[in-house]
Amino acid sequence: MNETVKDPEDLSCRALAMLRAVAQGRAEITISLEPDLYVDGLPCSDQSTAHRLAHAGLIRLPAGGVPGSRVPAELSETGQDLLEPLASAA
Template identity: 45%
Template sequence: MTTTTCHPLSHRERAILRAVAAGRCRLSPEIGAPLLVDGVYCSDQLVGLRLATAGLIRDGRRTPTITETGRAALAAA
């Protein structure tokens, strides 16, 4: 089941989606799986959860991947 966002994507969310699409993101092995971009913790601790809940990214075993819905959201932005 895919969910859609009920608000426009912020600049930060679009930047994270582009980083996920480029393969630059990883999920930390720590509890809560914080998102790392280029090896650095993302300052917005909930952005990964928001994007996953909206169906824009999915967890691919420590490497998040962008979904077709996420690609469409980036193309529309």
């Protein structure tokens, strides 16, 4: 996955599932330079993909928070735009 993802076909099924979990409010992320993702309270098994999603600007950290703490993960507008065509196709 590159840092400027514009098409959902550029993402793996796992990355899309992670984005869906964030969109459904089931994910938390750590306040960190390399943020870790937790889904349903459990650490995600593919943190490198979580890091790439955050660095690509698809998942964002909410404002504020203490470094190292877990906070609700949010989709960026770009992340929402990527999932929109998939939701309407389902």
